[in-house]
Amino acid sequence: MSVLAAVMPAPRAKVEIREFDEPDLPAGGALLNTAFSEVCGTDVHLWHGRLSGVPYPIIPGHVTTGTLDKARGELRDVMGSVLREGDRLAFFDVHRTCGRCLACTVHRTPTRCPSRRVYGITDSATEGLFGGWSQKVYLEPGVIIAKLPDAVTFEAYIGGGCGLLTSVHIIERAQIRLGDTVVVQGAGAVGMSTAALARKAGAGQVIVIGAPADRLALAQEMGADHVIDIDRTVPEERLQHVLDLTGGLGADVVVEAAGSPRAFEEGLRMARNGGAYVIAGHYTNTGDSTLNVHEHINRKHLDIRGCWGSEVGHFLRALRALERHGDDVPWAKIGAATYGLGQLNEALATAEALKIPKALVDPWR
Numbered sequence: 001m002s003v004l005a006a007v008m009p010a011p012r013a014k015v016e017i018r019e020f021d022e023p024d025l026p027a028g029g030a031l032l033n034t035a036f037s038e039v040c041g042t043d044v045h046l047w048h049g050r051l052s053g054v055p056y057p058i059i060p061g062h063v064t065t066g067t068l069d070k071a072r073g074e075l076r077d078v079m080g081s082v083l084r085e086g087d088r089l090a091f092f093d094v095h096r097t098c099g100r101c102l103a104c105t106v107h108r109t110p111t112r113c114p115s116r117r118v119y120g121i122t123d124s125a126t127e128g129l130f131g132g133w134s135q136k137v138y139l140e141p142g143v144i145i146a147k148l149p150d151a152v153t154f155e156a157y158i159g160g161g162c163g164l165l166t167s168v169h170i171i172e173r174a175q176i177r178l179g180d181t182v183v184v185q186g187a188g189a190v191g192m193s194t195a196a197l198a199r200k201a202g203a204g205q206v207i208v209i210g211a212p213a214d215r216l217a218l219a220q221e222m223g224a225d226h227v228i229d230i231d232r233t234v235p236e237e238r239l240q241h242v243l244d245l246t247g248g249l250g251a252d253v254v255v256e257a258a259g260s261p262r263a264f265e266e267g268l269r270m271a272r273n274g275g276a277y278v279i280a281g282h283y284t285n286t287g288d289s290t291l292n293v294h295e296h297i298n299r300k301h302l303d304i305r306g307c308w309g310s311e312v313g314h315f316l317r318a319l320r321a322l323e324r325h326g327d328d329v330p331w332a333k334i335g336a337a338t339y340g341l342g343q344l345n346e347a348l349a350t351a352e353a354l355k356i357p358k359a360l361v362d363p364w365r
Ligand SMILES: [Zn+2]
Pocket: 097, 098, 099, 100, 101, 102, 103, 104, 113, 114, 115
């Protein structure tokens, strides 16, 4: 049996459809029949060649969902249930985290484990079906698999996608307390899920800063109380707006999910004295920011926290959040359009132009 997959041969090269042999499964290995994968900002970075250590050619698509096609031997999900052919699954795209190195054990930062690999990003197509832009995905032994809860549709899971996992991690790093004012910089998939989860985590008010207008409207549906359009305001006006909404104090928590050095400079000024600033949007090197350490950090007693990647716990909590809050948070709406394998150059161009927050990939279309 052959499998069709979309391959990104090199940075800036056109994505092309290639035919792969279905792999011979080792004991504990499995094959996922893809329902949906996604095109996110990371895929645009991959296409631009902005991530280091990527073993092109790759099959992109890191967060992916579908049904169990086949498994060799008994396969269990992370909760311990035995999986059967046809079960609706999600899997954690990060694999081979070693659990033994300094990062994994002493520093307790498994997302910085040097052995860690990610489907669709750091796995080469020369090794097989390690990406979601493919009709089938090879789940190697040890990959963390979870059954999709009955209440969670494929569309809701993939609409949340990688951005939802990231935002679960952000919420953990942000340590939001009841009644906090949370500013989210960025109205992409990460910003929208962060707004939704900040609300569920007890924030008193959630302010999303971004553009364009239709994304801000969706951010409001997701849980933002106030939105500020960066296309219609200058930085001083945005800062004043946040101060006006916080009695002149600034926000308890600011989350950077914009990936811009200018956003970072702005966010520092929006946080209150003793507040927290979580940086999650700088997945690639976007250049230097300018700040006044005395004014923006030291005197302010500001707590700045980085947030890199996600862990198994974030994956599971994302599933629980989708199960519990899927009725009032429209995650499926983030996936604005669906593309087949032959349309992915178009999908990348659309994502690059920020026309839609996320494109879905249906490899059987
Ligand atoms: Zn490790």
